[in-house]
Amino acid sequence: MISQTEENYLKAIFKVVERGLNPALTNAIAAEMQTTAASVTDMLKRLAEKNLITYEKYRGVQLTEEGNRLTTALVRKHRLWEVFLVEKLHFTWDEVHEFAEQLEHVQGDILVNRLDTFLGYPRFDPHGDPIPDAEGRWLFRPQALLATLQPGDRGVITGVQDHASSFLQYLDQVGIALGIPLELLERFPYDQSVRVRIQDTMEIVLSEKIAQNLFIKIS
Amino acid sequence: MISQTEENYLKAIFKVVERGLNPALTNAIAAEMQTTAASVTDMLKRLAEKNLITYEKYRGVQLTEEGNRLTTALVRKHRLWEVFLVEKLHFTWDEVHEFAEQLEHVQGDILVNRLDTFLGYPRFDPHGDPIPDAEGRWLFRPQALLATLQPGDRGVITGVQDHASSFLQYLDQVGIALGIPLELLERFPYDQSVRVRIQDTMEIVLSEKIAQNLFIKIS
DNA sequence: TTAAAAATTTAGACTTATCTAAAAATATTA
DNA sequence: TAATATTTTTAGATAAGTCTAAATTTTTAA
Numbered sequence: 001m002i003s004q005t006e007e008n009y010l011k012a013i014f015k016v017v018e019r020g021l022n023p024a025l026t027n028a029i030a031a032e033m034q035t036t037a038a039s040v041t042d043m044l045k046r047l048a049e050k051n052l053i054t055y056e057k058y059r060g061v062q063l064t065e066e067g068n069r070l071t072t073a074l075v076r077k078h079r080l081w082e083v084f085l086v087e088k089l090h091f092t093w094d095e096v097h098e099f100a101e102q103l104e105h106v107q108g109d110i111l112v113n114r115l116d117t118f119l120g121y122p123r124f125d126p127h128g129d130p131i132p133d134a135e136g137r138w139l140f141r142p143q144a145l146l147a148t149l150q151p152g153d154r155g156v157i158t159g160v161q162d163h164a165s166s167f168l169q170y171l172d173q174v175g176i177a178l179g180i181p182l183e184l185l186e187r188f189p190y191d192q193s194v195r196v197r198i199q200d201t202m203e204i205v206l207s208e209k210i211a212q213n214l215f216i217k218i219s
Numbered sequence: 220m221i222s223q224t225e226e227n228y229l230k231a232i233f234k235v236v237e238r239g240l241n242p243a244l245t246n247a248i249a250a251e252m253q254t255t256a257a258s259v260t261d262m263l264k265r266l267a268e269k270n271l272i273t274y275e276k277y278r279g280v281q282l283t284e285e286g287n288r289l290t291t292a293l294v295r296k297h298r299l300w301e302v303f304l305v306e307k308l309h310f311t312w313d314e315v316h317e318f319a320e321q322l323e324h325v326q327g328d329i330l331v332n333r334l335d336t337f338l339g340y341p342r343f344d345p346h347g348d349p350i351p352d353a354e355g356r357w358l359f360r361p362q363a364l365l366a367t368l369q370p371g372d373r374g375v376i377t378g379v380q381d382h383a384s385s386f387l388q389y390l391d392q393v394g395i396a397l398g399i400p401l402e403l404l405e406r407f408p409y410d411q412s413v414r415v416r417i418q419d420t421m422e423i424v425l426s427e428k429i430a431q432n433l434f435i436k437i438s
Numbered sequence: 439t440t441a442a443a444a445a446t447t448t449a450g451a452c453t454t455a456t457c458t459a460a461a462a463a464t465a466t467t468a
Numbered sequence: 469t470a471a472t473a474t475t476t477t478t479a480g481a482t483a484a485g486t487c488t489a490a491a492t493t494t495t496t497a498a
Contacts, residue, residue, distance in 0.1 A: 005455065026476055039456055041477055046454085058463060058476055089333040102325040111318050114308040224485065245446055258486055260447055265484085277446060277493060 002050070004105045007074055009033065009043050010052060013061060014071045023060030072136040077112050078104040079125035084115060086126040093126040094168035109134075127168075128159025128178050128215060144218060146184070146194065147211035154183040157198075159215035167213060174204055182216060221269070223324045226293055228252065228262050229271060232280060233290045242279030291355040296331050297323040298344035303334060305345040312345040313387035328353075346387075347378025347397050347434060363437060365403070365413065366430035373402040376417075378434035386432060393423055401435060 012032040016024035030040045048055035052067035063071060081103040085096040113134055116122075123131055123139050132138050143158045157180045160168065171177070175198060185195040185203065192208035206214075231251040235243035249259045267274035271286035282290060300322040304315040332353055335341075342350055342358050351357050362377045376399045379387065390396070394417060404414045404422065411427035425433075 003454075027474090035455095036457065037476060038458080038478085042455075085330075089330070089337055091333070099325065099327055099330050102327075103322075106318065106321045106325075108318055108321075111304075111308070114310070118308055222484075246444090254485095255487065256446060257448080257488080261485075 002052075002070065006043070006047060006050075006052075007070070007105060009040075009047060010063070010067060010071045011074055013053065013063060013067075014075070017063070021060075023056075023062045025060040029061075069136060072132050072138075073109075073112075074104055076132045076134075076136075077106070079129060079131040080112060080115050080119060080122070082125045082127075083119050083122045083131070087119065092168075092172070094165040094172075096126065097163060124159075124178075126178075127163055128157075141217060143215040145212055146182075146196070146206070146214040146216050147192070147208060149184045149216060149218070151184050151186050153216075153218055154181070155216040155218040156180065157182055157214060158217045160213055161215065162213040167210075170210070171214075174206075175199070175202060176214070221271075221289065225262070225266060225269075225271075226289075226324060228259075228266060229282070229286060229290045230293055230297075232272065232282060232286075233294070236282070240279075242275075242281045244279040248280075288355060291351050291357075292328075292331075293323055295351045295353075295355075296325070298348060298350040299331060299334050299338060299341070301344045301346075302338050302341045302350070306338065311387075311391070313384040313391075315345065316382060343378075343397075345397075346382055347376075360436060362434040364431060365401075365415075365425070365433040365435050366411070366427060368403045368435060368437070370403050370405050372435075372437055373400070374435040374437040375400055376433060377436045379432055380434065381432040386429075389429070390433075393425075394418070394421065395433070 009029070012029050013024045015032055016028045021028050026037050026040050026044070029044075030037045033040065044053065044055050044061055047053045047067070048061070051064055052070065053061040053063055055061045078100045081100045082096045085091045085099055086093060091099075116134065121133075123133075125131055130139050130141075141158065145161070149155075157176060157178055159178065160171070180198055181200055183197045183200075185197055187194050192211070193205055194208075194211050195203060195205050197203050228248070231248050232243045234251055235247045240247050245256050245259050245263070248263075249256045252259065263272065263274050263280055266272045266286070267280070270283055271289065272280040272282055274280045297319045300319045301315045304310045304318055305312060310318075335353065340352075342352075344350055349358050349360075360377065364380070368374075376395060376397055378397065379390070399417055400419055402416045402419075404416055406413045411430070412424055413427075413430050414422060414424050416422050
């Protein structure tokens with residue numbers, strides 16, 4: 001058996017690694033978990049004891065195969081519940097995180113799989129993140145940050161890197177949502193902000209920070 | 220804040236009281252929670268400290284108004300999730316308890332209320348138990364145990380007292396489900412078993428134990 | 439009404455998860 | 469490469485929730 005706290009640590013390690021830090025270091029995990037390095041060290045010993053991570057003192061940790069399997073299942077649950085919350089209960093994409101954080105700890109593979117069926121086997125969550133299937137397989141799609149596109153590039157908005165409510169609400173306000181066509185018109189060298197056309201009609205200017213957090217699938 | 224364990228104790232107290240023991244005694248709560256009397260005593264002190272129960276040493280406990288409000292909300296959540304699991308995810312009525320036990324601990328009033336709306340404001344769960352509304356109001360309906368009916372009485376099956384899987388699966392097997400018409404044909408004095416007609420067509424014999432756990436709304 | 443039985447509480451210990459403060463190891467930079 | 473800064477671990481405490489065994493209170497029955 002694995003506790004909810006242990007599950008949260010596994011996810012934190014997964015996120016740190018996903019962000020490019022591999023092996024994941026104690027302080028990075030502590031920041032992700034919003035706790036102290038001492039608490040993290042304690043937990044890393046427990047997780048290593050359970051063979052969910054490999055842990056080398058002062059050198060950081062990596063998920064084992066079993067740790068990876070568990071973490072993938074967690075991410076799958078989290079994202080499927082997010083789809084449920086948005087599509088069935090009509091929450092907005094900035095409201096679902098806290099609920100999904102709780103729902104992901106509900107145990108029982110059959111429940112997740114029935115939920116998956118009920119939702120029609122979605123492969124991406126409301127933020128555009130991929131949802132692994134029941135066997136833990138990920139479906140990645142080619143996408144690039146808006147900040148890396150060149151003027152003239154066109155595509156469709158496929159995801160967000162930052163999940164902060166304030167960011168998502170801003171996107172709602174300016175009319176940006178997943179699936180919307182977008183064309184990069186020009187980049188202003190002074191502050192790296194970009195002028196884009198969305199929905200093939202409206203033109204708006206987005207700051208570099210926004211462009212650094214929007215994923216586009218170039219067509 | 221209230222922990223999941225505290226929530227489970229509140230529900231256990233609620234069940235013991237519902238069953239007719241008021242105030243609820245330590246041993247009855249211990250049996251319900253499948254733990255020791257000593258652990259229960261510890262927890263009763265904590266719950267009394269938080270003003271969720273009134274606790275008199277050696278004399279048992281009662282829910283306070285606040286304790287009752289919290290417990291009602293828990294029962295509401297549990298039963299609404301059961302409806303979701305049966306109606307949307309197509310689980311059977313004997314499969315839903317364990318999942319609902321976990322889902323009921325997910326925090327956030329708005330989530331429960333959205334779920335209620337999504338499900339169409341059901342007032343009874345898959346076992347026929349009433350679901351309190353968002354204001355904590357219960358809707359009771361007149362119903363009697365099959366064991367208390369007289370030959371010639373007719374009605375509709377409205378609920379089960381026992382929720383054990385084996386009982387529910389037996390009912391499935393003999394064709395008994397909520398909403399089905401039933402007529403008591405005769406009671407055999409030897410063992411108090413009953414012969415009934417269901418669906419206005421099929422005749423079956425049910426043991427006294429079954430009759431003691433089936434609720435009928437007499438028409 | 440008093441002795442025995444049953445129920446309940448207390449005492450003390452254990453586990454998980456957390457913290458602060460101090461010690462140790464690693465990394466950085468002069 | 470030696471001194472300093474940073475990171476990480478250890479040591480020792482605390483709180484929640486649990487347990488067993490012993491003590492206490494209440495109930496039952498002779």
